[in-house]
Amino acid sequence: MISLILIFPILACLIIFLIKNKNINNIIISLYAIIHFVCSVCLCLNFNPYDIKQNLFAVDELNKIFLIVLSVVFLAVAIYNSGYMKDEVSSHKKLRHFGYAVLLFILSMTGTILSSNLGISWVLIEATTLASAYLIYFNKTKHSIEAVWKYVFICSIGIALAFVGIILLTISTGDLNSLYFVDLYNNAKIFNMFWLKLSFVFILFGIGTKMGLVPVHFWLPDAHAQSPSPISALLSATLLNCAFFVILKVFKILIIAGCDSWARIMLYTMGFLSLFIASVFIYHINNYKRMLAYSSIENMGILAIGMALGGIGVVASIIHLIGHSLIKASFFMTSGNILKIYNTKKIKSITGLISTDKKTSWLWVLSFLGISAFPPSILFISEFLILKTMLKQHHYFMSAVFLFLLTIVLYGLLKVVFKMTVADNKEHTKAYLPITMYAPQIVLLLIAFVLGIYFPYFDTIKQALIGY
Amino acid sequence: MENIFIILLGLTMLYIASTSRLLGHINMLVVQGVLLLLISIGGLADEQWFNFEIFNNTKENFNHILGILFILIETIGVKSILIPVFLKKVLNKTHTHRDSGANIPHFYALVISSLILFAGFMMANLHINSFKLISPLIFGVSISIIITSLWMISIKHTVLSNVISFITMENGIFLLSLAIAKEMPIVVNLGVLLDIFIAVFILGMLVLEIDNEFRDLEVSQLSDLKDYE
Numbered sequence: 001m002i003s004l005i006l007i008f009p010i011l012a013c014l015i016i017f018l019i020k021n022k023n024i025n026n027i028i029i030s031l032y033a034i035i036h037f038v039c040s041v042c043l044c045l046n047f048n049p050y051d052i053k054q055n056l057f058a059v060d061e062l063n064k065i066f067l068i069v070l071s072v073v074f075l076a077v078a079i080y081n082s083g084y085m086k087d088e089v090s091s092h093k094k095l096r097h098f099g100y101a102v103l104l105f106i107l108s109m110t111g112t113i114l115s116s117n118l119g120i121s122w123v124l125i126e127a128t129t130l131a132s133a134y135l136i137y138f139n140k141t142k143h144s145i146e147a148v149w150k151y152v153f154i155c156s157i158g159i160a161l162a163f164v165g166i167i168l169l170t171i172s173t174g175d176l177n178s179l180y181f182v183d184l185y186n187n188a189k190i191f192n193m194f195w196l197k198l199s200f201v202f203i204l205f206g207i208g209t210k211m212g213l214v215p216v217h218f219w220l221p222d223a224h225a226q227s228p229s230p231i232s233a234l235l236s237a238t239l240l241n242c243a244f245f246v247i248l249k250v251f252k253i254l255i256i257a258g259c260d261s262w263a264r265i266m267l268y269t270m271g272f273l274s275l276f277i278a279s280v281f282i283y284h285i286n287n288y289k290r291m292l293a294y295s296s297i298e299n300m301g302i303l304a305i306g307m308a309l310g311g312i313g314v315v316a317s318i319i320h321l322i323g324h325s326l327i328k329a330s331f332f333m334t335s336g337n338i339l340k341i342y343n344t345k346k347i348k349s350i351t352g353l354i355s356t357d358k359k360t361s362w363l364w365v366l367s368f369l370g371i372s373a374f375p376p377s378i379l380f381i382s383e384f385l386i387l388k389t390m391l392k393q394h395h396y397f398m399s400a401v402f403l404f405l406l407t408i409v410l411y412g413l414l415k416v417v418f419k420m421t422v423a424d425n426k427e428h429t430k431a432y433l434p435i436t437m438y439a440p441q442i443v444l445l446l447i448a449f450v451l452g453i454y455f456p457y458f459d460t461i462k463q464a465l466i467g468y
Numbered sequence: 469m470e471n472i473f474i475i476l477l478g479l480t481m482l483y484i485a486s487t488s489r490l491l492g493h494i495n496m497l498v499v500q501g502v503l504l505l506l507i508s509i510g511g512l513a514d515e516q517w518f519n520f521e522i523f524n525n526t527k528e529n530f531n532h533i534l535g536i537l538f539i540l541i542e543t544i545g546v547k548s549i550l551i552p553v554f555l556k557k558v559l560n561k562t563h564t565h566r567d568s569g570a571n572i573p574h575f576y577a578l579v580i581s582s583l584i585l586f587a588g589f590m591m592a593n594l595h596i597n598s599f600k601l602i603s604p605l606i607f608g609v610s611i612s613i614i615i616t617s618l619w620m621i622s623i624k625h626t627v628l629s630n631v632i633s634f635i636t637m638e639n640g641i642f643l644l645s646l647a648i649a650k651e652m653p654i655v656v657n658l659g660v661l662l663d664i665f666i667a668v669f670i671l672g673m674l675v676l677e678i679d680n681e682f683r684d685l686e687v688s689q690l691s692d693l694k695d696y697e
Binding site: 130133142143145146147148149150152153156157160163164167170171172174192194195221222225226281284285286287290 | 596601602614618621627630634637638641644645647648660670671674677678681682690691692693695
C-alpha cells in the first residue's frame with residue numbers, strides 16, 4: 001500500500017510526459033487522489049506498528065491521522081481543481097508542469113508523514129519546497145515571482161538551519177549513529193542535554209519556517225495569496241501539517257530526555273507571537289486571500305501553544321489540526337470561486353456576494369463560522385480544550401491573552417466576511433460555476449461540523465499521543 | 469594541516485564580506501569547495517576504515533566507498549565546478565557585476581565579519597565538557613560562517629549576492645557535518661546534495677526571471693506584496 005502511494009506519482013509523471021493530451025492532467029491527478037484516499041483508509045484500518053524500525057516508511061498511531069487528513073483534503077482539492085482549471089487558457093506545457101508539480105508535492109508530503117527516519121523527513125520537507133515552488137509561480141506574474149522568490153529563499157534557509165539542528169542532534173546522540181525515531185526515543189535519556197537543546201532551537205526555527213510560525217513566517221501570506229486557489233488550499237491544509245508533524249516528533253525526544261521545559265517556552269513564545277501578528281494584520285487586511293493566510297498563521301500558533309501545554313493540550317492540537325485542515329481548505333477553495341467571479345483579490349472591490357452567487361456566499365459564511373470556532377465546528381472543541389488546559393495549569397494571564405487575541409481575529413474576519421457577503425451590489429450579474437467548485441467544500445464543511453457534534457476518535461488520538 | 473584549511477575557509481568569508489565584485493565572490497566559492505575537499509580528506513585520513521584496503525572488499529565497504537564518492541561529487545563536482553559555472557552564466561546574462569549598494573560599507577562589513585570569526589575561534593577554545601564530542605575548531609568556524617552568511621543575506625542588495633551567501637551558508641553547514649566523527653546516513657547526504665543542487669538551480673532560474681520581469685536585480689524591487697497600501 002505504502003509503495004503504491006509513493007510509486008504511483010512517479011509513474012503518473014511519466015504518463016503525463018508520454019501522453020500529450022490536455023485532459024490527461026486532471027484525470028491523473030484525480031486518479032492519484034482516489035488511490036491515495038483508498039490506500040490511506042486501508043493503511044489506517046490495518047496498520048502494523050511493529051515494522052517501523054525496518055522500514056523507512058511506515059504507518060503508526062500518530063501519522064495515520066495526518067495521512068488521512070492529507071488524503072481527504074487532496075481528494076477534495078483534486079475534484080475542485082478539475083472545475084477550477086477547466087477554463088484555464090494556459091499552454092499545454094504549462095499545465096503538464098502543473099501536473100508534475102502537484103504529484104511530486106503530494107508525494108513528498110506523504111513521504112514526510114510516513115517517514116520513520118528524521119533524516120528522510122528532512123529530505124522530503126525540502127522536496128516539498130522544490131515541488132511547490134512551481135505551483136506558486138504558476139500564474140507567472142510579477143507578483144508571483146516575488147512570492148516564489150521569498151518562498152524558496154526563506155524556506156531553503158529554514159530547511160538548511162533545520163539540517164544544522166539534525167547535525168547537532170546527531171552530536172547529542174553520542175554513539176547511536178541512527179536517525180530512526182524509534183532509536184532516538186529509546187535512547188533519548190542518555191543524550192547530551194546541551195546539544196539536544198541547541199538542536200531543538202535550530203529544528204524549531206528551521207521547520208517552523210515551513211510551518212509558518214512567527215517570526216519566520218514572511219513567505220506564507222505572499223505564497224498563499226499568489227498561488228492558484230487549489231494550491232493555496234493544499235499549502236495551508238496539508239503542507240503546514242507536515243512541518244508541524246516533524247516538530248511534534250522531535251519534541252517527543254526532548255520530553256523523554258527530560259529537557260522539554262525549555263522547548264515549551266519557545267513554543268509558547270512562537271505560538272503567541274503568531275497569534276499576535278495574525279490578529280494585528282487580519283484587523284487591517286485588504287486582500288481576502290492574505291486574510292486566510294494570516295488565519296493559517298494564527299491556527300499554527302494555536303497548534304504550537306497546544307503542543308507546549310502538553311497532555312490534553314496536544315490532543316486538542318491534533319483535533320484543531322484536523323478541523324483547521326478541513327475548514328481552511330474549504331475556505332481557500334471558496335476564495336477561488338470568488339476570485340473567478342470578481343477577478344480581484346481586493347476586499348473593497350467585492351460586495352453583495354449573496355446576490356451574485358448564493359452558494360459561494362453560504363460556503364464563505366459557513367467556512368468563516370467554522371474557522372472562528374462557532375459551535376458545532378470541531379474547532380470549538382479544540383480551542384475549548386486548549387483554554388481548559390491552560391486554566392487547569394493555572395496560566396490565567398496566558399488564557400486571557402489567548403482569548404483576547406482570538407476575539408480580535410474573529411472581529412477582523414467577521415468584518416470582512418460580512419462586508420463581502422451582504423453589502424449592496426449593483427454591478428455584478430449572477431455567476432454560474434460548475435458543481436465541482438461547490439461540492440468539495442460542502443463535504444469538507446459537513447465533516448468538520450459533524451465531527452464537532454460527534455467526535456468518536458478522542459481516545460484514538462489520546463492513545464497516539466501517549467508520552468506527550 | 470587540516471586546521472590550516474579550516475582557518476583558510478573562515479578567512480574566505482572575510483574576502484566575500486569585504487568586496488563587491490560578484491565574480492570575486494564566485495571565485496571564492498570555488499576556493500571554498502576545494503578547501504572543503506581538503507578538510508574532509510584530512511578528517512577521513514584519521515578514520516580507521518580510510519585506507520586503500522576498503523576497495524578490495526567492496527561488498528563490506530560499500531557504504532564507505534559511497535561516502536567518499538559523495539564527498540568528491542559534492543565538493544569538487546557541485547561546489548567547485550557546477551555551481552560556480554552556473555552562477556557565472558547567470559552573471560553574464562544579467563550583466564550584474566557588482567553589489568555596490570550594501571547597507572553597510574565594506575570596511576565595517578570586514579570588521580564585523582572578522583569579529584564573528586574571532587568569536588567562532590574563541591568558542592572553539594571554550595572548555596565545555598559537551599564540546600568533547602566534536603572537533604571544536606570546526607564547530608566554531610562553521611558557526612561563524614553560517615552567522616556571517618545569514619548576516620550578509622540581510623545586508624546585501626542584489627538577489628545574486630543573496631544566492632551566493634546562501635551557498636556559503638550551505639558550505640558552513642557542510643563543514644559542521646564534518647565535525648561529527650561518524651558519518652551521516654548516505655540518503656541524508658544525497659538529500660543535502662539534492663538540496664544544494666536544486667535550490668541553486670531554482671534560485672538561479674528565478675534570478676533570470678526576476679531580471680526579465682523587473683529589469684533590476686535589487687532586492688528592494690521585490691517588495692510589492694504588502695498588507696497595507
